Amino acid sequence: MQSGKSPKVGLVLLVCVLFAPAPLLSALSDGAARTDTDAVTSPSVYTWLVVALIVALVVVNVWSQASADAADQDGVDGP
Amino acid sequence: MSIASFCFVVTVIVTLLITAVAGRRGQRRADLYAAGGKLKGWQNGLAITGDFLSATTVLGITGLYVGSGWDTAIFYLAPLAGLTLMLVLVAGPMRRLGRYTLGDVMTSRLDDGRLRVFIGVNAVGISLAYLLAQMVGAGTLISLLFGLDFTAAVAIVGSLMATYVAVGGMLAATWVQMVKAVLLAGAVVLLSVLALARIGSLGSLYARAGSASGLGHVIVVPGGMHLSLFSSLSLGFGMVLGFVGLPHLLIRFFTVGNARDARRSVSFATTLIALINILLFVVVGPAAVALVTGNPHYADAAGHLKGGVNMATVHLADALGGEWLTGIVAAIAFSTILAVVAGLTIAASSATAHDVVKTLIRPRALTENGEVLVFRLTAVVISLLAMGLALVFQHENVAFLSALAFGIAASTNFPLLMLVLYWPRLTTAGALAGGLVGLVGSVTLIVLSPAVWVKLFHFPAPVFPSDYPALVTAPLAFATAVLVSLWSANSVADNRA
Numbered sequence: 001m002q003s004g005k006s007p008k009v010g011l012v013l014l015v016c017v018l019f020a021p022a023p024l025l026s027a028l029s030d031g032a033a034r035t036d037t038d039a040v041t042s043p044s045v046y047t048w049l050v051v052a053l054i055v056a057l058v059v060v061n062v063w064s065q066a067s068a069d070a071a072d073q074d075g076v077d078g079p
Numbered sequence: 080m081s082i083a084s085f086c087f088v089v090t091v092i093v094t095l096l097i098t099a100v101a102g103r104r105g106q107r108r109a110d111l112y113a114a115g116g117k118l119k120g121w122q123n124g125l126a127i128t129g130d131f132l133s134a135t136t137v138l139g140i141t142g143l144y145v146g147s148g149w150d151t152a153i154f155y156l157a158p159l160a161g162l163t164l165m166l167v168l169v170a171g172p173m174r175r176l177g178r179y180t181l182g183d184v185m186t187s188r189l190d191d192g193r194l195r196v197f198i199g200v201n202a203v204g205i206s207l208a209y210l211l212a213q214m215v216g217a218g219t220l221i222s223l224l225f226g227l228d229f230t231a232a233v234a235i236v237g238s239l240m241a242t243y244v245a246v247g248g249m250l251a252a253t254w255v256q257m258v259k260a261v262l263l264a265g266a267v268v269l270l271s272v273l274a275l276a277r278i279g280s281l282g283s284l285y286a287r288a289g290s291a292s293g294l295g296h297v298i299v300v301p302g303g304m305h306l307s308l309f310s311s312l313s314l315g316f317g318m319v320l321g322f323v324g325l326p327h328l329l330i331r332f333f334t335v336g337n338a339r340d341a342r343r344s345v346s347f348a349t350t351l352i353a354l355i356n357i358l359l360f361v362v363v364g365p366a367a368v369a370l371v372t373g374n375p376h377y378a379d380a381a382g383h384l385k386g387g388v389n390m391a392t393v394h395l396a397d398a399l400g401g402e403w404l405t406g407i408v409a410a411i412a413f414s415t416i417l418a419v420v421a422g423l424t425i426a427a428s429s430a431t432a433h434d435v436v437k438t439l440i441r442p443r444a445l446t447e448n449g450e451v452l453v454f455r456l457t458a459v460v461i462s463l464l465a466m467g468l469a470l471v472f473q474h475e476n477v478a479f480l481s482a483l484a485f486g487i488a489a490s491t492n493f494p495l496l497m498l499v500l501y502w503p504r505l506t507t508a509g510a511l512a513g514g515l516v517g518l519v520g521s522v523t524l525i526v527l528s529p530a531v532w533v534k535l536f537h538f539p540a541p542v543f544p545s546d547y548p549a550l551v552t553a554p555l556a557f558a559t560a561v562l563v564s565l566w567s568a569n570s571v572a573d574n575r576a
Contacts, residue, residue: 019156023153026311043281062346065343065345072171
């Protein structure tokens, strides 16, 4: 249909991969079970994971914009 | 006059001045619907930032953090995932194919009046459900923030909303959104800096947050919301796809001159929202737990947070900056509510005038001036309707209305938009069938969900386990649209043979 189709499918999958850890970890972990046994002393690896995922989504977004702008010069972006 | 009341009056005056100036700049249909299509990418990006950072994000999700900790990450990541999908799949084609409404894009290939009316009515329904949720929340919040009666608060919001839209249209709403986005970003940075300056370091902040409430480790590890795998995925899926299908966000792409600026506006918004979300998640949320939760100054007689968890950010402002900072944060929250309800009213009014009324009474019978008049009248009617319904629902739990808006948007607009843009075999019959299945399916499952079946109807257990049905209904709408399109195309081919 258009030459930009394959990169778009890849980018959609990448967005899914970057978003999925949040709902999956929410459902598969039981944070409340650790409430009484462990003290909090700093942001956890999970906190920094969210920050990393946010930054990764921004990078994907900005890269997508730049590559779509480049492709648009040839008139191939979109249907 | 208290500082909060002073900030409230200043907000009203400034936004009305913006509306008056915007009204003088343009009164044509293109000005009212799409700000003349003359905004720059960064300007529209700021306005999109304002649309995404509603009172729900800044007050509601921080309040949710106070109760659920790390699990609010879903709410900070979903808008960014939704925006990235918007950029990759929707922004450029939307701008290229449409002028004023989602109906323009949907009927760009399938020029059918029934489809346009369906898309228009659907946009009005989604916007009205979201608007009503915002109005009930706004009434409660403004009552708490400024000491007003609920009815007076709703009347003020509704009147201002009708004025912004009917007089200033999209340009006024955009300028208000831009100003609000800058103020909101500034307030979040200020709260973060003050919180870290007060407590000393990020480690101390987390240690204090961990000991200040009963949350303990839930602040930094997942699992505090106790969601099942299905509910958690359904929530995430519904929010991301819902964002991509919300009409008041999609029509923002018509306010810029070309596809390139449409994409740049998304990119700009994503970067700014990401910075704000990181600060909210890493600093402001834990600071609210550390300084507000368990502090007797902010607790009522029963030991709960005064005004409910949604007031956690406002209490944090009080803890960090006293009455002045509280007044400023309250005024920003108020301007946030005004800007978002104005955007929703524009989406509903333009869909009514351009997609529904114009189609039903024949396109050539309604002049541009007539359509503008219908747009303005609709804005007033929708404002009155929203005010009336907000008063009726003020004592009800209306959380389901936001889920309803997201559910319908994800199950109707998203599948149809994708198929219109990327699947050339879609037929009108397929689009209508897919849209109807998505609409009926999402409304039915939300009625059977915990938000309505348990919290509103008081049944002991929900029939459907999640408030967000898109994980089921969006694929169902896609499948229906594809199957009916293939069947109807074969029928036409058979008849021709």
